[in-house]
Amino acid sequence: MELQIDGAFQIPCKYQGHSLFLNYRDALARIEPDRQLYLAVRVPVYESFFQRRFITAAVERYQIQLVIYDVKQEVIVQWL
Template sequence: MAAKDIFHEAVKRALEKDQWIITKDPLELEWEEVLVKIDLGAERLIAANRGNEKIAVEIKSFVSISAISSFHTALGQFLNYRIMLEVNDPERLLYLAVPVEAYQTFFQSRLAQVVIKPYQLKLIIYKPKTEEIIQWIS
């Protein structure tokens, strides 16, 4: 079993506070012989006549010594998971959840900003201590 991120439960509770129903923990996707596990799958009712909104969330803490190394890993996972979702669950949008401290520092760097745009990273910015989502970036 893959290790959960140290902020996994905090993000899970933050999503639940935002009226998301956690449907998969983890969300497993398979394509031929490749199996991936995205941290969370969640849904919520948009409106009575519009159905459910579905997301997948990959949670990252960015607590390692090297933010760039964490970013490389997160970006690679995000891109691979997005392709897996397009094949297996195309209605589900993929988000990368990052703590507010990482967003306010590393994610404001020129490199991060230049990378985020062409790869269309969707972000959830969260506060781990208060278990709340403070911003969605699509």
């Protein structure tokens, strides 16, 4: 999983990405409250890491919206 913000940087660590995402979402809500933030997740990461009970509970608890994408085909597979 990577967290990209305007293509400026990537965070490869799954757990650090979660914290940064929440902080970025909070900051964005103050500046542009009408914008919606999605966490982009590659298909294989979604199919493995994001199926863990702990992770699905955290996604639900923190109301994280996901966009699942296929890197090879360069397409968005699903918006959640």
